[in-house]
Amino acid sequence: MSNIASTSLRQASRLCLKQSASSTGLLRSSATSKVASISSQKISRRGYVSETKKDSAQISVDTAIKADQKAFFAETGKLPEQHIMPGTGIPADAMMSPMAGVLKQATIMDEGQRPIYLDMQATTPLDPRVLDAMMPFYSGLYGNPHSRTHAYGWETDKAIEEAREHIAILIGADPKEIIFTSGATESNNMSVKGVARFFGRSGKKRHIITTQTEHKCVLDSCRHLQDEGFDVTYLPVQHNGLVDMAELEAAMRPDTALVSIMAVNNEIGVIQPLEEIGKLCRSKKVFFHTDGAQAVGKIPMDVNKMQIDLMSISSHKIYGPKGIGACYVRRRPRVRIDPIISGGGQERGLRSGTLAPALVVGFGEACRIAQEEIAYDSKRIKMLSDRLLEGLLSLEHTTQNGSPEHFYPGCVNVSFAYVEGESLLMALKDIALSSGSACTSASLEPSYVLRALGSSDDMAHSSIRFGIGRFTTEGEIDYVLKAVKQRVTFLRELSPLWELVQEGIALDSIEWSQH
Ligand SMILES: Cc1ncc(COP(=O)(O)O)c(C=O)c1O
Numbered sequence: 380m381s382n383i384a385s386t387s388l389r390q391a392s393r394l395c396l397k398q399s400a401s402s403t404g405l406l407r408s409s410a411t412s413k414v415a416s417i418s419s420q421k422i423s424r425r426g427y428v429s430e431t432k433k434d435s436a437q438i439s440v441d442t443a444i445k446a447d448q449k450a451f452f453a454e455t456g457k458l459p460e461q462h463i464m465p466g467t468g469i470p471a472d473a474m475m476s477p478m479a480g481v482l483k484q485a486t487i488m489d490e491g492q493r494p495i496y497l498d499m500q501a502t503t504p505l506d507p508r509v510l511d512a513m514m515p516f517y518s519g520l521y522g523n524p525h526s527r528t529h530a531y532g533w534e535t536d537k538a539i540e541e542a543r544e545h546i547a548i549l550i551g552a553d554p555k556e557i558i559f560t561s562g563a564t565e566s567n568n569m570s571v572k573g574v575a576r577f578f579g580r581s582g583k584k585r586h587i588i589t590t591q592t593e594h595k596c597v598l599d600s601c602r603h604l605q606d607e608g609f610d611v612t613y614l615p616v617q618h619n620g621l622v623d624m625a626e627l628e629a630a631m632r633p634d635t636a637l638v639s640i641m642a643v644n645n646e647i648g649v650i651q652p653l654e655e656i657g658k659l660c661r662s663k664k665v666f667f668h669t670d671g672a673q674a675v676g677k678i679p680m681d682v683n684k685m686q687i688d689l690m691s692i693s694s695h696k697i698y699g700p701k702g703i704g705a706c707y708v709r710r711r712p713r714v715r716i717d718p719i720i721s722g723g724g725q726e727r728g729l730r731s732g733t734l735a736p737a738l739v740v741g742f743g744e745a746c747r748i749a750q751e752e753i754a755y756d757s758k759r760i761k762m763l764s765d766r767l768l769e770g771l772l773s774l775e776h777t778t779q780n781g782s783p784e785h786f787y788p789g790c791v792n793v794s795f796a797y798v799e800g801e802s803l804l805m806a807l808k809d810i811a812l813s814s815g816s817a818c819t820s821a822s823l824e825p826s827y828v829l830r831a832l833g834s835s836d837d838m839a840h841s842s843i844r845f846g847i848g849r850f851t852t853e854g855e856i857d858y859v860l861k862a863v864k865q866r867v868t869f870l871r872e873l874s875p876l877w878e879l880v881q882e883g884i885a886l887d888s889i890e891w892s893q894h
């Protein structure tokens with residue numbers, strides 16, 4: 380794709396998304412593609428021609444038509460082989476052709492009134508450019524990428540290898556070190572269990588170090604390893620959420636096989652000192668795995684500079700499709716892992732199973748865009764984050780959770796003292812938010828991450844996570860600030876504790892009687 384095309388498309392898609400976020404806080408995504416247009420009569424209640432249509436149609440074609448076919452196409456206006464698309468009666472090359480007209484429609488998927496979306500750590504909306512890149516693989520380009528005997532296989536295989544390259548570039552790796560998985564959960568399982576089982580077999584390396592604030596899938600993988608007889612150290616973190624390097628070093632033992640510490644925390648956004656951890660691990664000849672689900676594409680990540688041996692990546696956290704991710708597995712010095720899924724030996728024998736080309740291509744495109752726009756996105760998100768934080772912290776008895784210096788600005792976690800987080804979430808129904816992991820679980824336990832930071836149960840219960848992303852607008856932040864201020868004030872006025880605080884009574888001086 381040319382720079383000009385990509386720049387105008389970027390501007391157009393931003394514009395398009397911004398326009399679709401209505402004054403009521405409605406966020407809808409728009410997408411352009413030939414197949415979306417074909418099916419638009421069926422799926423859209425309200426047709427809409429987007430400003431991105433021309434550029435993105437062109438880009439779909441660029442992605443779909445392989446380089447070796449391009450010359451033939453340029454000369455003849457046809458793809459080398461003529462195929463009728465099953466069920467459509469349309470020749471495959473006509474579907475791929477910019478002249479065919481079927482690409483030149485765009486649809487806004489009208490899903491009705493929706494809250495403002497500020498839950499970017501849970502997932503992100505699909506970038507319309509990503510959907511555009513994926514669509515040909517849901518229609519004409521349906522070959523099994525592992526088929527070696529015909530063009531159907533070759534063309535999807537080629538697209539997969541291009542995607543692998545985009546992912547590798549984003550993290551400074553070699554494409555051969557990228558193993559596709561179903562997402563970061565699988566990559567975390569694969570890394571933690573895989574290294575432990577491979578190196579634990581000899582009986583010499585049966586210890587793993589992780590932290591108490593990891594994602595549940597890392598913690599649970601460690602629990603399973605404990606059942607298999609491995610020893611696990613769950614390191615505490617400091618009050619600001621960061622690992623204490625001296626404690627990490629002290630926890631290392633001659634039988635330590637792996638250190639698994641996440642890059643950016645999904646609840647509080649703190650960024651761990653990855654370079655320091657990598658250096659320490661390398662000096663002790665211990666493998667370093669990091670869960671990069673919330674980091675890759677959002678902060679600069681370089682596996683060589685940071686001496687990372689394994690890294691989990693998720694596509695849907697960076698405006699790519701759900702159900703796809705990758706595991707970076709270092710080749711030099713080589714990291715060995717026991718595969719969790721065995722079978723046909725795909726992905727260097729580390730993860731068997733037929734790859735989903737559409738998902739892989741979408742993930743690759745999401746990484747390519749992230750790489751291209753990381754500086755721009757970071758600047759915008761930081762600006763919105765500063766505005767949000769300043770407004771929220773101007774409310775009395777409000778504090779930010781986690782290190783205010785070392786955190787990803789797109790993840791703002793704030794405690795509103797004397798307000799129950801659950802009640803605040805209910806009062807903010809017009810904004811899609813989360814309190815981290817706590818209120819999403821059936822247990823209603825306060826967040827284990829905030830507890831690990833030493834927060835009291837009360838503070839953990841009164842915390843809300845605000846997730847800002849590529850398509851968040853200033854108008855949305857202003858709306859959120861106004862709504863939060865209004866409703867926190869309202870809820871506090873209902874609270875007897877707040878009344879005592881207003882009267883100047885120190886709550887910790889009160890002796891509460893039990894009834
Ligand atoms: C830090 C972290 N690790 C892992 C995951 C799981 O990722 P996936 O949904 O790709 O399995 C998430 C997402 O919830 C996450 O935030």
Ligand code: FES
Binds near residue numbers: 800
């Ligand atoms: S804030 Fe989640 S249970 Fe109270």
